[in-house]
Amino acid sequence: MATATKSTTGTGARTTGRSRGAAKKAAPAIAEFDKDQELHAYKEMLLIRRFEEKAGQLYGMGYIGGFCHLYIGQEAVVVGMQMAKKDGDQMITAYRDHGHMLAMDLDPKGVMAELTGRRGGLSKGKGGSMHMFSKEKHFYGGHGIVGAQVSLGTGIGFANKYRENGNVCMTFFGDGAANQGQIYESFNMAALWKLPVIYVIENNRYGMGTSVERASSTTDLSQRGVSFGIPGEQVDGMDVRAVMAASENALEYCRAGKGPFILEMITYRYRGHSMSDPAKYRSKDEVQKMRTEHDPIEQVRARLLDANWATEDELKAIDKDVRARVAEAAEFAQTDPEPDPSELYTDILL
Amino acid sequence: MPIDILMPALSPTMEEGKLAKWLKAEGDTVSAGDVIAEIETDKATMEVEAVDEGVLGKILVAEGTDAVKVNEKIAVLLGEGEDASALDAAASAPAPAADNGPAPVPAQPVASAPHPQAPAIDTPADPEVPEGTQMKSSTVREALRDAMAEEMRRDGDVFIMGEEVAEYQGAYKITQGLLDEFGPKRVIDTPITEHGFAGLGVGAAMTGLKPIVEFMTFNFAMQAIDQIINSAAKTLYMSGGQMGAPIVFRGPNGAAARVGAQHSQDYASWYAHVPGLKVVQPYSAADAKGLLKAAIRDPNPVVFLENEILYGHSFEIPDMEDFVLPIGKAKIERAGTDVTLVSWGIGMTYTMKAADELAGMGISAEVINLRTIRPLDIDTVLASVRKTGRIVTIEEAFPMCSVSAEIAYQVQEQAFDYLDAPVLRVTGKDVPMPYAANLEKLALPSVPEVIDAVKAVTYTA
Numbered sequence: 183m184a185t186a187t188k189s190t191t192g193t194g195a196r197t198t199g200r201s202r203g204a205a206k207k208a209a210p211a212i213a214e215f216d217k218d219q220e221l222h223a224y225k226e227m228l229l230i231r232r233f234e235e236k237a238g239q240l241y242g243m244g245y246i247g248g249f250c251h252l253y254i255g256q257e258a259v260v261v262g263m264q265m266a267k268k269d270g271d272q273m274i275t276a277y278r279d280h281g282h283m284l285a286m287d288l289d290p291k292g293v294m295a296e297l298t299g300r301r302g303g304l305s306k307g308k309g310g311s312m313h314m315f316s317k318e319k320h321f322y323g324g325h326g327i328v329g330a331q332v333s334l335g336t337g338i339g340f341a342n343k344y345r346e347n348g349n350v351c352m353t354f355f356g357d358g359a360a361n362q363g364q365i366y367e368s369f370n371m372a373a374l375w376k377l378p379v380i381y382v383i384e385n386n387r388y389g390m391g392t393s394v395e396r397a398s399s400t401t402d403l404s405q406r407g408v409s410f411g412i413p414g415e416q417v418d419g420m421d422v423r424a425v426m427a428a429s430e431n432a433l434e435y436c437r438a439g440k441g442p443f444i445l446e447m448i449t450y451r452y453r454g455h456s457m458s459d460p461a462k463y464r465s466k467d468e469v470q471k472m473r474t475e476h477d478p479i480e481q482v483r484a485r486l487l488d489a490n491w492a493t494e495d496e497l498k499a500i501d502k503d504v505r506a507r508v509a510e511a512a513e514f515a516q517t518d519p520e521p522d523p524s525e526l527y528t529d530i531l532l
Numbered sequence: 533m534p535i536d537i538l539m540p541a542l543s544p545t546m547e548e549g550k551l552a553k554w555l556k557a558e559g560d561t562v563s564a565g566d567v568i569a570e571i572e573t574d575k576a577t578m579e580v581e582a583v584d585e586g587v588l589g590k591i592l593v594a595e596g597t598d599a600v601k602v603n604e605k606i607a608v609l610l611g612e613g614e615d616a617s618a619l620d621a622a623a624s625a626p627a628p629a630a631d632n633g634p635a636p637v638p639a640q641p642v643a644s645a646p647h648p649q650a651p652a653i654d655t656p657a658d659p660e661v662p663e664g665t666q667m668k669s670s671t672v673r674e675a676l677r678d679a680m681a682e683e684m685r686r687d688g689d690v691f692i693m694g695e696e697v698a699e700y701q702g703a704y705k706i707t708q709g710l711l712d713e714f715g716p717k718r719v720i721d722t723p724i725t726e727h728g729f730a731g732l733g734v735g736a737a738m739t740g741l742k743p744i745v746e747f748m749t750f751n752f753a754m755q756a757i758d759q760i761i762n763s764a765a766k767t768l769y770m771s772g773g774q775m776g777a778p779i780v781f782r783g784p785n786g787a788a789a790r791v792g793a794q795h796s797q798d799y800a801s802w803y804a805h806v807p808g809l810k811v812v813q814p815y816s817a818a819d820a821k822g823l824l825k826a827a828i829r830d831p832n833p834v835v836f837l838e839n840e841i842l843y844g845h846s847f848e849i850p851d852m853e854d855f856v857l858p859i860g861k862a863k864i865e866r867a868g869t870d871v872t873l874v875s876w877g878i879g880m881t882y883t884m885k886a887a888d889e890l891a892g893m894g895i896s897a898e899v900i901n902l903r904t905i906r907p908l909d910i911d912t913v914l915a916s917v918r919k920t921g922r923i924v925t926i927e928e929a930f931p932m933c934s935v936s937a938e939i940a941y942q943v944q945e946q947a948f949d950y951l952d953a954p955v956l957r958v959t960g961k962d963v964p965m966p967y968a969a970n971l972e973k974l975a976l977p978s979v980p981e982v983i984d985a986v987k988a989v990t991y992t993a
């Protein structure tokens with residue numbers, strides 16, 4: 183079994199504490215996973231990967247329209263956080279949201295049918311890829327305006343504190359979004375009022391075609407809360423164990439009433455920004471290197487085999503199972519009827 | 533069973549593309565994720581990855597083929613253990629995918645064939661174009677780029693900033709080539725900070741520079757609307773005329789295709805509400821070029837509302853060294869006698885088609901392309917209404933407090949005695965833009981709705 187005290191497959195995330203920034207926290211050591219945890223992480227990440235591949239395929243066939251932002255490569259971030267959270271904790275994110283919904287246990291059929299704009303979709307076909315919600319599963323969307331979800335997530339944290347329900351809102355945004363002004367207005371209020379919010383910056387190195395270095399005057403985004411006294415740390419977002427450990431720590435901090443916490447997940451998206459991005463701003467080698475050396479799913483797979491916790495055949499069986507679930511979702515999403523025309527005028531006001 | 537490889541849709545507005553290059557040959561082994569071909573879409577050259585694995589059995593569309601429709605079979609992939617003989621069976625099988633899957637929404641409804649008895653259509657020449665000027669074909673996209681390039685060559689104080697305008701060559705490829713020609717000092721990629729860079733632009737303009745601020749779409753300008761209205765629009769007045777803001781805010785506005793409620797809104801009436809702004813909404817490539825050049829030269833803040841679907845449309849455009857159109861002047865696109873149709877921006881596409889069909893029905897429509905929303909060229913509209921006695925306005929925006937509402941008000945005020953019917957409007961429906969293909973279609977105006985409105989005002993229903 184691979185020892186997990188130090189990630190050898192990391193993305194180069196600097197996970198050790200440094201003196202810069204008063205609020206800098208050393209990331210906790212990577213938690214060892216037991217067999218069940220490894221298997222769980224494997225299945226969950228694989229479901230997201232296969233789901234997204236299928237979505238890409240359906241887009242190419244014209245079943246999905248508009249914008250469609252795939253999460254392939256970033257699966258460990260949302261799955262690691264899911265493994266750390268407790269029931270009742272909320273998630274809110276931007277438009278790259280399919281993975282978050284699957285991790286929040288939303289039915290793949292409902293998600294896929296929303297992508298195809300059918301009546302069985304989570305928003306009855308009216309929201310689309312970027313705008314999906316589930317009150318039941320504490321998923322607050324799915325937002326198309328870069329940065330807007332951060333203030334909303336802060337408000338959900340406010341409501342948690344108001345109700346004293348002990349829940350934490352995991353508020354996701356990208357490295358590009360990290361420059362929007364309302365994020366800093368939110369940071370200030372969240373720190374001022376000690377709101378239970380984890381700001382999860384999914385740093386996949388690019389905001390559309392602009393690298394972090396070309397968009398941000400300082401690139402250690404975990405330190406963006408320093409002037410508000412918000413602690414932050416960088417996490418190897420390609421290693422699901424590192425994500426879970428950091429998330430547990432941050433969740434505990436928030437639940438103890440100490441205020442918000444920033445987790446900068448160093449990750450990578452394999453596909454273009456959306457389906458229509460030719461991704462000329464990075465080299466093929468760069469993408470290939472991430473795929474072969476840091477793939478979040480391959481890491482777990484290697485550990486499972488290494489520890490003799492699963493055989494190739496067993497992993498194949500899992501894959502088959504996952505593919506079947508995705509195929510079922512895709513089938514539903516292609517055959518479910520479009521919304522009834524009368525739906526045009528519903529859900530505008532109560 | 534051999535697997536058909538179909539021409540993929542690679543952008544929200546793509547209906548067809550060029551199969552630029554095959555990167556695999558017949559007989560090559562292909563794994564899922566391998567790049568098999570390059571396709572040129574309306575916006576970019578894209579790589580196509582294989583979804584399944586197998587052997588490339590047959591290439592059905594040769595490289596270099598133009599206008600390959602989305603979902604057309606382009607190749608056949610043979611599975612494990614299959615050989616070329618499986619291809620014959622596959623070839624005779626009908627192409628799949630068309631059964632239930634909606635094809636990507638066509639950007640425009642298919643134009644109807646001209647009616648055999650259609651009266652001759654009177655298309656007056658643009659009075660702004662000198663007689664005898666050569667015309668050339670240009671897309672709206674090229675026209676916008678050329679307008680900016682010409683003005684940047686002419687005036688060193690003009691610069692452009694926005695998200696992805698430089699190295700990426702524009703999210704919608706409007707700024708293609710500008711970085712190469714003018715360099716990073718004048719073609720500036722910004723972070724995703726609309727409120728900040730809009731304010732920065734206004735500040736620079738207050739000193740006399742002439743920024744062009746591109747919003748990736750106007751939906752994102754809502755982050756920045758305070759600077760546009762409270763700073764750009766009011767400074768000249770508040771400073772007693774000492775300083776204003778010679779700035780252009782431009783970008784695609786209104787609905788694209790299937791991008792949902794947060795990305796599909798027409799802001800014409802929002803900005804038109806505000807004194808201190810000029811608001812331009814071009815339809816054709818000539819409008820785009822002539823008005824953008826005018827906007828850049830204008831000493832006032834100009835909100836320039838483009839449309840993503842129109843970007844790829846081609847029009848005839850005057851081949852002139854310096855083609856500038858006046859802001860605030862409408863264009864009579866078509867002369868007519870029975871009814872006045874007033875539209876602007878993408879609304880013109882429904883209007884022109886409706887006018888064609890109406891001609892076939894014996895109804896002669898005069899079509900006015902407003903070009904500018906503020907200042908509104910109401911005189912051109914009134915002159916037409918006084919002639920026809922009937923008016924229908926057409927736009928994609930919501931009906932409440934719309935530009936249509938303002939036109940109706942001014943027409944009743946100044947031409948009440950000339951009206952033979954109530955003023956009617958055809959607008960987007962009073963709902964957030966839905967994502968589902970069928971609902972989206974219902975939410976937008978349509979040519980039949982325009983025709984129905986005309987029948988109503990001409991009492992021919």
Ligand SMILES: Cc1ncc(C[n+]2csc(CCOP(=O)(O)OP(=O)(O)O)c2C)c(N)n1
Binds near residue numbers: 326356390
């Ligand atoms: C306010 C606003 N500005 C611009 C956009 C267009 N846009 C959509 S995604 C994106 C890039 C965001 O990058 P990042 O925050 O890093 O997230 P990622 O896509 O990498 O997940 C941009 C510029 C938008 N949707 N909203």
Ligand SMILES: [Mg+2]
Binds near residue numbers: 356358384390
């Ligand atoms: Mg990013």
